[in-house]
Each structure stands twice: as C-alpha cells, then as structure tokens.
Amino acid sequence: MMLGLWSQVRDLNEKLAATSQRAAQAERRAVESSEISQDAARDAAQAANAAQQAEQRRDQAEYERELAREHAELAEVESEVARADAARSKQEFERIRNVRDQELNRMRTALSKIAPTERTPLGMVMRLGEDSLKFDFDKAVIRDENKELLSRVAGVLLASHGYHIYIDGHTDDLGPDVYNDQLSQRRAGSVRRYLIEAGVPADTMQTRGHGESSPRTKGASDSARRANRRVEIGIVDTVIEYQKATE
DSSP states (O other), X not given: OHHHHHHHHHXXXXXXXXXXXXXXXXXXXXXXXXXXXXXXXXXXXXXXXXXXXXXXXXXXXXXXXXXXXXXXXXXXXXXXXXXXXXXXXXHHHHHHHHHHHHHHHHHHHHHHTTSOEEEOSSEEEEEEOTTTSOOOTTOOOOOHHHHHHHHHHHHHHHTOOSEEEEEEEEOOSOSOHHHHHHHHXXXXXXXXXXXXXXXXXXXXXXXXXXXXXXXXXXSSSHHHHHHHSEEEEEEEESSSOHHHHTO
16 A cells, blocks of 8 residues: 555656656747747847948948039039130130230320330330430430420320330440439439329339440440430330230
C-alpha cells in the first residue's frame, strides 16, 4: 500500500517536472520570438529611416539642380544685359565723340580765321605769333591793336563749352634764360586777364611760361626769332579724352 503511494507521488513529480520544463521551453520560445519580432521591427524602422533619408537626398539633389539651372539662366540674362549696356555705351560714346568732333572742328574753323589753328590729339592749338599778337619790347601789356583780336578769340570760346585752355608764352633766344621765362609768363598772364575781362571763365584757363625752351623755328635769324616770339592758346576737350580715343 505504501509502496504504491510513493510510486504515485514519484509519477506526479515527474509529470510536474516535465510540465515545468515544457513551460520553461515555451517561455524561452516566447522570449526568442519576442526578440525576433523586436529585431524585425528595428530592422524595419532602420529600413524606413534609410528610405526616408534617401528620399530626402533625392529631393535635395533635385532642388540643387533646379537652383543651378535658375542661376545659369540668371547669369545668361545678366550677361545679355551687360552686352546690351556695353553696346549702348559704345553707341553713346560714338555719338558724343561725333558731337565733340563737330564742335572742335567748328571752333578750329572759327579760330583759323583769326590766327593759324591746328587740331591736335587733345583738341587744338592756336598760334599767336608776332604777325598777329605784338608786344612792345620788354613789355607784357596788351597793345590796343591786339585787343580786337583777343576779343574775337573770346567770342569763339564763349560760344563753346567743355574745354580747358592753356595759354603758353614763348620768347626768342635773346636775353638771359631766367628773364625770358619770366617775360613769357607775364605775357601769357596778360592774355589770360584780357580773356577773363571779356567773359571767359577764369577757372577754364591756365598760364605757362616757356621762355626760349620751346622754339617753333630753329636758328638765330630774325625770321626765326620772330616766329619764336609768340603766345599759343591750347584748347583741350574735357568731355572726351581724345588722346585715348585715337590710340
């Protein structure tokens, strides 16, 4: 009787152990299944994140390509505008130069009726030698017969605009250099003062005395010395730099 009871208890314990073992195995399988599910979910999340990043990179690349196209189109428009501006500027420069050429030619024609006048790369020069502008010996006072001539010069200058005037005095080679320099400066100053009194703006004129340093005619003959005793009026256009325009 006792032996049968112990046998039953042993069987029950064995069944309980087997049941516990199966339960533990089931629990382990459940844990493993949960871990697998978590790994799968994590992999799926990583894949979704990677796909999202790839989509963002594609969108960014497309945006940058579109931006580059817009910049290229803008650069082309700006280039066309610059070319058009350059063409207009060139046309405007040519128009202004033609106008100034006509103005200077008109001035030269008018001044040539008063004294020899030549065009230069910068404008023109009017040469007032002893045959047209005479000074008394060792004097710098404008003589009465010269006033009409200078009044005519002033009339031409007053009818013009956009110029600067250089009044250059010159002497022959008789006398000391320093004295001739001073005499030529005084005579140039006398011409400037007369033109100012005639209405020519003072700030458009500048005087220079060269003495005997820039002879027009070489030699010591009377005719050469007469040619070198002169006042020159240089007229420089201040609207266009003709020296650069002719290079």
